[in-house]
């Protein structure tokens with residue numbers, strides 16, 4: 158699949174005098190599982206709501222699967238699950254499926270029935286009477302029956318216990334293995350998404366701090382350890398950027414983006430994703446956009 162799933166150009170949303178998202182530019186290739194990460198108030202929900210047309214941008218442009226999102230856009234190929242799991246609590250599960258059938262031309266009820274059957278979720282139970290984990294699974298089953306090419310989930314596991322989290326994640330992984338859709342999942346915590354995602358978008362205070370394939374990020378960042386005496390030579394030999402330096406009693410650690418130099422460096426270590434993200438979140442005023 159060579160299509161671009163999400164393309165944002167200088168996208169912004171202002172709430173009154175305050176920007177919830179600003180200067181957001183992104184290119185996410187189709188077929189990726191995207192982790193959208195950032196602390197509270199980073200702009201994750203704002204970006205997702207803009208994507209599914211629940212909010213209108215104050216500035217900029219957004220295309221999903223090649224189609225410009227704007228007033229009147231019908232996003233048939235996109236399914237969205239919000240933090241409340243996008244369900245009517247007074248409906249029975251069967252009625253949720255009926256609503257899905259009426260509202261979606263691409264609807265394939267067999268997909269939802271198979272998922273719910275496998276999980277033993279009764280169709281005659283009211284949604285409000287299900288556990289949080291079961292509600293999340295019903296929301297996912299309904300979303301999947303739409304046969305979406307782009308599935309967007311706003312903090313899908315935030316309210317779930319560890320077992321329900323694991324179950325939901327494994328249904329998602331099985332889905333991804335079955336058909337080549339693009340999935341976007343948001344979370345406050347990288348470690349929650351790390352196993353599932355192959356592309357990362359980090360937001361903070363309404364701006365994009367980092368956006369790239371995870372393999373590329375891990376390949377191009379390194380931790381170098383050297384001595385205070387040697388550090389000047391090491392830094393001079395680095396073809397790339399030193400993002401962070403930490404001095405500790407004659408030893409110096411450098412977080413580097415680029416190729417590490419051969420020679421005087423004592424030690425070169427790979428960086429783990431969580432500490433990389435923490436670095437970008439704590440770096441002041443960075444804005445980074447990559448494919």
Ligand SMILES: Nc1ncnc2c1ncn2[C@@H]1O[C@H](COP(=O)(O)OP(=O)(O)OP(=O)(O)O)[C@@H](O)[C@H]1O
Pocket residue numbers: 172173175176177178195196197198199200201202203204345
């Ligand atoms: N309806 C609104 N009215 C005013 N400000 C809003 C509104 N919705 C969001 N904001 C503000 O926009 C910014 C981004 O909020 P958003 O909900 O998109 O962040 P988030 O990353 O999803 O946060 P969380 O992880 O807490 O859900 C925050 O400063 C928030 O206070």
